[in-house]
Amino acid sequence: MRYDVVVVGAGIAGPILARNLAKQGFDVLMIDKKAEIGSPKRCAEGLGIGNFKKYDIPLDKRFINREIYGAAIYSPNGHKLELRYNRVSGVILERKIFDKMLAYYAGKAGAEVMAKTEATGLIRSDGKIKGIKARHEGEPLEIHADIIVAADGVESRVARWAGINSFLPPHELDSAYEYEMILEGFEFDPDMIHLYFGNEVAPRGYVWIFPKDDDRANVGIGINGDNPNTAKYYLEKWLKENNIKGSKILEVNVGGVPVGGFLKELTKENVVVVGDAARQVNPMHGGGMAEAMEAATIASKWISRALEEGDLSLLENYTTEWWANDGERLMKVLEIRKISEKLSDDELDAAVQALSGADAEKLAAGDYRQVFKTLIKHPKILLKPKMLKLLREAL
Ligand SMILES: Cc1cc2nc3c(=O)[nH]c(=O)nc-3n(C[C@H](O)[C@H](O)[C@H](O)COP(=O)(O)OP(=O)(O)OC[C@H]3O[C@@H](n4cnc5c(N)ncnc54)[C@H](O)[C@@H]3O)c2cc1C
Incomplete structure (x- = not known):
């Protein structure tokens, strides 16, 4: 098997990047270890409305659970700050469908897509990276490609295989825990997202309610990863304190969110790292979908130039451009988060x-x-x- 580009990971960054390159006529293969792309998901599913136009994603009702008109922020003593708009400010997605549809758009643009295919290592010869080793439905597979994209999320291994220092100390990770549940006996405005702050509520983070129905929501929490107590402990405590019965839980999500800074090197030789794999997440609120889309857009531009001009050194421009824009902005956000904590x-x-x-x-x-x-x-x-x-x- 031989391609111009092999993309490891079909979450958010992978399919946007694969779609952009396939549209330009490059031979692209995108693989994901999941048997069903999008499932299971680890996300509260909130996305700002502007991202659809910006990244050319159709507003398809199949993956939009509901429209949101703002946010309500609650301080530890219960003071409420309401940021309400008279227009849609964001949506709550059905990410299991969203990720699959993003992969569908990549496929429609000409990319090949292989689910249940796990990257297991890099192919190296003559001192160069020539592709990836993978396992498809248990069978070993070699995929040769000029460029390898690590879009393999927070637990990325591809970047490390390429020699990029992606060590993530526990303090730089937020630990997240979430129920999709029926909120019995608890009133909330389903047109808004709700964020609860406090050192006893969620150290370094917040509890969120992202509504999916009038009485159903993603209710989750993010806390510092090196906390002696678990995120589940704090979420259960908050539910109890708010007299919310935890007896109708439809889904449990557990995951890590990289909030301590971004990879310095976003490329090495012919390997390009995007999205959570590069820790391109907003360190204030932990959202990473928009950041993954932006990184994939910049990376696909420079991959396309590198392939057209046969000059892999052009890939480094992705690092430079990302750091000059998103990187610089997000570093300021990180400084402010460090102060606010x-x-x-x-x-x-x-x-x-x-x-x-x-x-x-x-x-x-x-x-x-x-x-x-x-x-x-x-x-x-x-x-x-x-x-x-x-x-x-x-x-
Ligand atoms: C509890 C929780 C709630 C969150 N809520 C929000 C939110 O409301 N809004 C928001 O914007 N962000 C949220 N995030 C963050 C958001 O989910 C991520 O930032 C986003 O998914 C990053 O996209 P990605 O493409 O980089 O990685 P991912 O979406 O994680 O995709 C990586 C893909 O790579 C695949 N993969 C991994 N290793 C391999 C391998 N070896 N071979 C093949 N495939 C592989 C995985 O199966 C996966 O499909 C949340 C995160 C958590 C944990």
Whole structure:
């Protein structure tokens, strides 16, 4: 088997990249170890509406569970900050269908797709990487390709095989735990996502409710991966404290979210790393689908140029372009996350109350710096010297 490009992983980054390259006429094979692409999923399924147009994905009702009109943020003392829009701001997906449809779009564009095919190593000869070794339905397989794409998620092995330092210490990982459940006896607005903050609620993270029905939702939590207690412990505690019966659980999701920074080297020789495999995740909220789409878009541009011009050194431009744009922006978000995780509950309360005056659009767009500028002037913050100092550091 020989291809221009072999893509390992058919989550989000893999199919976008495979589709873009296949559209341009390159021979692309995308493999995934899952027997059914998209399933099982590990995701709360929230995605900003702008990403569909930006990455040329149809708004297909088959994978859109419901439209969302904003977010409600709850501070430890229960203060509620509502960021409501009079238009759709995002959607809750059915990711099992979404991932499969993204693979379908890649296939329709001309890429070959093989489910139940696991990459097991790299083929090397004459000191060069020539492709990947895989296992398809238990049978060994050799796939030769000019370029290998590691889109194999947070547990990526392909990047490591290529010699990229992808060691992830537990502190740089958030541990996530989620139920899709019927929320009996708990009122929530199903048109909004709901985020609960507090050091006792979710250390370094938050509890989320991403509605899928009036009474059904993805209810999950992310906490620092080196916490002595588990994410499940904190989620169960929160459910109990809110008198939510945990007796109607439809699905359990457990996963790691890389929130401690991004791979410095996004390529090595002819291997290109995208998405969670490169830790391209927003370190503030842990969402990585939009970041995976952006990385796949930049990477596919430079893979196409490298193949057209027969010059693999052009792949390095992917690292340069990603770091100059998303990388720089997300590093600032990481700095701010590191500051916000030091806040006491009292300070979190003050921040959420003060944010009531901030620009909702800017907050939703992740323009944290602008929001901090608003915060710093708020009387509640002015009275808190530690917080004022932290905010000044962030600006
Ligand atoms: C609990 C939880 C909730 C989340 N909620 C959200 C959310 O609401 N919004 C959001 O934007 N992000 C969310 N995320 C993050 C989001 O799921 C990821 O950032 C996103 O899926 C990254 O896409 P990807 O293509 O890089 O990797 P993935 O989607 O993880 O895809 C990687 C694929 O590679 C395959 N694979 C791995 N190894 C091999 C191998 N050796 N051979 C073949 N195939 C292989 C896997 O089977 C998988 O299909 C959440 C994460 C978790 C854990």
